[in-house]
Amino acid sequence: xxxxxxxxxxxxxxxxxxxxxxxxxxxxxxxxxxxxxxxxxxxxxxxxxxxxxxxxxxxxxxxxxxxxxxxxxxxxxxxxxxxxxxxxxxxxxxxxxxxxxxxxxxxxxxxxxxxxxxxxxxxxxxxxxxxxxxxxxxxxxx
Amino acid sequence: xxxxxxxxxxxxxxxxxxxxxxxxxxxxxxxxxxxxxxxxxxxxxxxxxxxxxxxxxxxxxxxxxxxxxxxxxxxxxxxxxxxxxxxxxxxxxxxxxxxxxxxxxxxxxxxxxxxxxxxxxxxxxxxxxxxxxxxxxxxxxxxxxxxxxxxxxxxxxxxxxxxxxxxx
Numbered sequence: 001x002x003x004x005x006x007x008x009x010x011x012x013x014x015x016x017x018x019x020x021x022x023x024x025x026x027x028x029x030x031x032x033x034x035x036x037x038x039x040x041x042x043x044x045x046x047x048x049x050x051x052x053x054x055x056x057x058x059x060x061x062x063x064x065x066x067x068x069x070x071x072x073x074x075x076x077x078x079x080x081x082x083x084x085x086x087x088x089x090x091x092x093x094x095x096x097x098x099x100x101x102x103x104x105x106x107x108x109x110x111x112x113x114x115x116x117x118x119x120x121x122x123x124x125x126x127x128x129x130x131x132x133x134x135x136x137x138x139x140x141x142x
Numbered sequence: 143x144x145x146x147x148x149x150x151x152x153x154x155x156x157x158x159x160x161x162x163x164x165x166x167x168x169x170x171x172x173x174x175x176x177x178x179x180x181x182x183x184x185x186x187x188x189x190x191x192x193x194x195x196x197x198x199x200x201x202x203x204x205x206x207x208x209x210x211x212x213x214x215x216x217x218x219x220x221x222x223x224x225x226x227x228x229x230x231x232x233x234x235x236x237x238x239x240x241x242x243x244x245x246x247x248x249x250x251x252x253x254x255x256x257x258x259x260x261x262x263x264x265x266x267x268x269x270x271x272x273x274x275x276x277x278x279x280x281x282x283x284x285x286x287x288x289x290x291x292x293x294x295x296x297x298x299x300x301x302x303x304x305x306x307x308x309x310x
Contacts, residue, residue: 006180010173017279021287056300058246058292060158060239067237086297090306093297100294119293 028061028119031129036096040111044080047073049106049114049133051126053083054093056101061120065102068123072130079130106133155238156216158288161247163228164210164220166285168203168251172278175199179270191263196270200262203277204255210248215241218248243292247284250291251277 043050051069055062066083073081086093086101096105096113104117106129114133117126179196191197210218258273283289300306 001180003181006177009180010177013173013176013275013278014282017282018286020279021283021289024283024289025287056292056296058243058296060243060288060290061293063155063240064237086300087306090300090303094301098297098301101297102293 029117029121029125030119031115031117031121031125034105034113034116036113037111038092038096038105038107038113040109042082042084043107043109043111044082047080047109048078049108049130050080050082052105052107053081054086054089054096054098054101054103054105055083056086059101062102064120065104068121068126069104072123072126076130106130108133156221156241156244157224157229157235158237158239159232159235160221160224160229161215161244162285162288163224164215164218165281167220168206169278169281169285171199171203172274172281175203175274176271176278179268179274184265184267188263188265191265196274197259197262200255200259200270200274203274204252204259207248207252207255211245211252215244215248243290246292246296247280247290250280250295254280 038052042052051073053062053065053069055066062083069081069083073079084092086098092098096103096116100118102120104121104126106114106116108114114136115129117129175196178199182194182196185191185194206219215221254273254277258269258277261269261273280289280291284291296305
């Protein structure tokens with residue numbers, strides 16, 4: 001085969017992979033508003049908002065997110081942190097359209113999902129999302 | 143009020159930069175498989191196909207993925223190389239990661255490259271090139287962008303009903 005074609009193929013492969021990486025990175029740690037509901041049994045009954053983290057057993061970013069959510073929950077009495085394994089809740093994963101772990105749902109006392117954070121996010125992103133949830137009236141999704 | 147989570151409190155883990163270092167070596171080797179595979183016409187006998195350079199290199203990659211998948215990423219030779227050559231020159235890791243995720247990714251790599259090699263031996267044209275390209279995308283994203291294959295693929299398998307407890 002023409003060496004130029006081979007080199008072109010290799011360069012194209014690296015370029016496409018880089019583009020894919022940039023897209024994946026841009027989508028990580030972003031927040032999306034939500035209007036779905038989850039079973040209140042999954043939430044922290046004492047907290048105003050629960051950071052409900054959906055994790056999988058083979059997930060590096062889940063550990064980073066667990067640390068961040070745990071710290072925020074420890075520092076804020078109105079916030080709880082719960083972590084569930086997607087393997088044990090396949091129906092929840094399908095209903096909510098979760099495509100990757102960690103996905104962290106900000107759930108209010110009534111089980112309404114106010115927003116979701118996809119991937120490991122910065123602590124500031126999580127705090128901002130909680131602040132948005134507190135500001136916005138029940139029913140109106142920020 | 144942080145609740146005790148099921149997976150919390152794992153004592154130690156590995157330096158997450160170790161598997162990324164390994165993935166960068168794997169990426170380069172996969173590019174060589176693709177380049178050499180494209181340059182070599184498909185052999186007519188299984189013996190020819192088995193001994194062509196791209197197939198031999200792919201066999202090496204299959205063996206390395208199998209090592210990572212079965213012995214665990216922590217016992218992979220790239221890990222020893224990382225410790226000896228790279229880790230000493232870096233600051234200590236900010237986080238440690240559970241070796242389960244990169245070990246899972248090694249298993250996926252084994253499946254993809256192993257299937258490609260088997261199809262190549264069976265005489266399927268471009269089996270090496272296509273399987274090595276698929277593995278390259280994952281390895282490159284891991285090396286360059288810390289992409290975590292387990293974080294995405296595992297959920298998709300749960301959704302497809304391949305993994306997970308059936309509740310319906």
